[in-house]
Amino acid sequence: MATEWHHRIVIVGGGSAGISVAARLRRAGQRDVAVLDPSRDHHYQPLWTLVGGGRAPLAESVRPQASVIPKGVRWIRAAAVAVDPEGRQVTLEDGGTVGYEHLVVCPGIQLDWDRVPGLAAGLGRNGLSSNYLPQTAPATWRFIRGTRSGSAVFGMPSGAIKCGGAPQKIAYLAADHWRQQGVLGRIDVHLVIPGAAIFGVPEFARVLDEVVRRYGINVHYGSEITEVRAEAREVVVTELATGSTKTLRYDMAHLVPPQSAPDWIKRSPLAGADDPAGYVEIDPHTMRHVRHPDIWALGDAGSSPNSKTGAAVRKQAPVVVENLLAAIDGREPTAAYHGYSSCPLTTARNKMLLAEFDYSGRPTPSIPLIDTMRERTDMWHLKRRGLPFLYWNLMLRGLA
Structure with a gap:
């Protein structure tokens, strides 16, 4: 009953x-x-x-x-x-x-995996992963470590998603790892995003444009990945304004599903x-x-x-x-x-940009005496240790 x-x-x-x-x-x-x-x-x-x-x-x-x-x-x-x-x-x-x-x-x-044909079926193998599931996030690191040359594709869908910076954060973490390993020059790194700019707030976009340039990432603006061919290690990229398509091959790929x-x-x-x-x-x-x-x-x-x-x-x-x-x-x-929202953008393996903004689209920094509108190592420690502590011990207890 x-x-x-x-x-x-x-x-x-x-x-x-x-x-x-x-x-x-x-x-x-x-x-x-x-x-x-x-x-x-x-x-x-x-x-x-x-x-x-x-x-x-x-x-x-x-x-x-x-x-x-x-x-x-x-x-x-x-x-x-x-x-x-x-x-x-x-x-x-x-x-x-x-x-x-x-x-x-x-x-x-809701993660709408089925809106991208081939995405769900290919996850966790042949170099394809997503940090949006706990069971496949560890595979992302395995595929990053295993890539020493070739092509890497990172994609973000159109529409609202949770943690809108996550699709590009992993690209920067991967690129910095490859830089440290001395193999970044042998890897073509692609970032597919639906927007016309790398970030919606110009003050932070300027910093991220420099990050992209530093790593030599090829950014496909105004585009999204609309099909995955996992066995062939290919993705189909559609230009949103025209509907035209192109194919990118990958040795590893990190993709994010559309959401609703x-x-x-x-x-x-x-x-x-x-x-x-x-x-x-x-x-x-x-x-x-x-x-x-x-x-x-x-x-x-x-x-x-x-x-x-x-x-x-x-x-x-x-x-x-x-x-x-x-x-x-x-x-x-x-x-x-x-x-108010904030997006802790990891731009390297030990640096972070804390993007804080509100409905007006203006930066709204909340930490006094610290310039959080640039890449900082202390902000990395906030991301790695400070924010998890805040979450478990204060936010979930109604104290922050």
Whole structure:
């Protein structure tokens, strides 16, 4: 028999967004909070780039999900498959239901591997990998180490993706490794990106243009990889403006799948009618659903037009909690999220550029007395040690 639950506040998703919100709600005195998530493990995904680049072990990126669920929060180990905003009810994969008074939706983003023919089938062999899965990130480093000449291809899809800098970060880590090994001059490195510039914020793009020049990377602007021929070690690159195609051969390749909201969100009343990616339609500042005032969303599944990063979640979570508590008290929500995001861009095996910006597209540096708008070794240590510590010990506990 399917189980029926009811909680005052229900959170769909136990990733960085869901756990952060749950922890903050508990600290604010909310006693009836439930998190819906089927996962046994909790992953710190930003570390996977370093795993793929040979700079961190995979084991450091994962802990048991039970260890991060805040005390006093009910963990319902099941996936949501539908939501009824009128009936205030979430349906679970086993047919059970969870009723709510207030709903926070943060199930993360969906990796649409099948939208690139040949990509999923080829992963993990013949030099093809992706840091977007924990089981294939270690293969990226294996293929980088094994490449001593030939051609390497790194690709980024069009549309919003989580950690938009990750597709190029691994290219720089690989190129710097080959430089150190004295073989970079024997490898043609290709970076395929959909945009007209290497990065959307000019101040950071200027630094990255120099990084690209330093490594001799061939950047294919306004393009994306639309087919993988894994047995032949080839990818088809399509120019987005014209539709023209060309073929690139590779000895190793790191590719990233197109991404969208989970299919069940796309099919739900929560998605925007004009959004083919199907994200939860929210006010970009209050994070409240535009049609259902008892529903909130944050993280990668929300429609707010920020870069989908953990840093964005860290700024969104307190806004969601403050506004949700105001709504519970019958007050008008006044907290606002202004689009802050940061992208720690590893540009070498011991250097990082910390790109911080908001909805305006202007740099918004947050670390005083340090010029973070250039490559720095101390920023590398922030990426490798500081940010993981912040994540596990402060952010997931509602303290940062």
